Amino acid sequence: MRSRKKKPKIKLSTKKVMAMTAVIFVLCAALVVINALVSPESPSAGRKPEKVKTELTQKNENPAKTENSSVQEKPQNSTPRTAESRESVKNTTPASSEKKQNSAPAAPEKETDKSAEKKSGSVIKPEEPVASVKPVPPVEQEPLFNIPKAEKGATLVFIIDDAGLNVEYTKRYATLPFPITIAVLPGLPHTKDCAWVVRSNKKELILHQPMQSVNLKLDPGPGKITADMKAYDIIKTVRENLDELGPGVKGMNNHEGSLITSDVLKIGFVMDVCDERGIYFLDSRTTKDTQAPQAALERGTAFFEKNAPYIDNVIDRNAMISEIYKCLDVANKKGKAIMIGHVDKSAAILPALLAEMYPYLKEKGYRFATPSMLE
Secondary structure, three states: OOOOOOOOOOOOHHHHHHHHHHHHHHHHHHHHHHHHHHHOOOOOHHHHHHHHHEEEEEEEEHOOOOOOOOOOOOOOOOOOOOHHHHHHHHOOOOOOHHOOOOOOOOOOOOOOOOHHHHHHHOOOOOOOOOOOOOOOOOOOOOOOOOOOOOOOOOEEEEEEEEEEEOOOHHHHHHOOOOOOOOEEEEOOHHHHHHHHHHHHHHHHHHHHEEEOOOOOOOOOOOOOOOOHHHHHHHHHHHHHHHHOOOOEEEEEEEEHHHHHOOOHHHHHHHHHHHHHOEEEEEOOOOOOOOHHHHHHHOOOOOEEEOOOOOOOOOOOOOHHHHHHHHEEEEEEEHOEEEEEEEEEHHHOOOOHHHHHHHHHHOOOOOOEOOOOHHH
16 A cells, blocks of 8 residues: 655745735735725715715605606616616706805795795686686766766855754754754744754754744744734744844844735835845845845845745755756756755755755855855
8 A cells, every 4th residue: 555645734934824814914905995995974975975875865765746647656676777767767856066156145934825826837816817707897887866066157156944843953054064054943942042042053054933924824833023013013923033043143034924925015124124234135036026025125135036946845855956957957947956854844855965965066166155144
């Protein structure tokens, strides 16, 4: 048998072992340095691997919707990226890119509600009209009153008779916002109260002197003048009636009185008192046979007469408006219209109607006055 030769043992010296250990250490250190340079956490490493990694992570967490919402996006590892998908990844703003753009001016942290609504497009501003809704043009309304324009300095003189029974009704006329004359009857329960209301509201106060009518069945009321009275009795009665009203009386007119005004002597005695007190006489024209103008002319008494229709012969709003229109025609033809209404008869309609018409009449150029203002 051939004897096997034993392989010689490799003997390493201590110096050789140290040298090999040093080489291995250097190689390991080199690998560590290379790995650190390639790692995304390194500050000197390129941004592109980190960007791609971040974007891929975001896409896996929130997959983007395609134009066809019914088709779901396939898993990332199943198919390679297309050019379009790479472009969408490129346009996405990663967290690291915010650090890179620190030199650009910072945008406001919060947007206003209006700018947010404009960007989202989910809210329509109230001022933007909806395309399907067309604006409705305003409807032109007819004027409330058909008032003609004033001509020849048209002046309106309102005389309101028969005050003395109701203080509240008298107030409705006395508080109107334009000059007006209120005639108060004597000898009634509220004669003095109504006279005070007229004075306190700075309206013109006159005596509504009762006189006997051609119709003898009609009783004109307390303080009346009758056909059988002598001159002394007529003058005494008129003086007492004026004194009852108190101070500030500017004139008087007749209540009924067709029998007295048609008698030039008896109506003349009444005007003697007017001259004595320095007041005017207004003829209510209860008869076409009146002699009041002649008696006033003979004495030089301040004299006026109704030259326009009664306003409230019919207690109806439209009827009263129609009568007022007739009075406006008189004012435009003659320069003034002296018209008469009644306190108790039409208090529910006429005061409110006159207050309503006043601004329209004023706008059309009509003037308002009392008889004493016409002198």
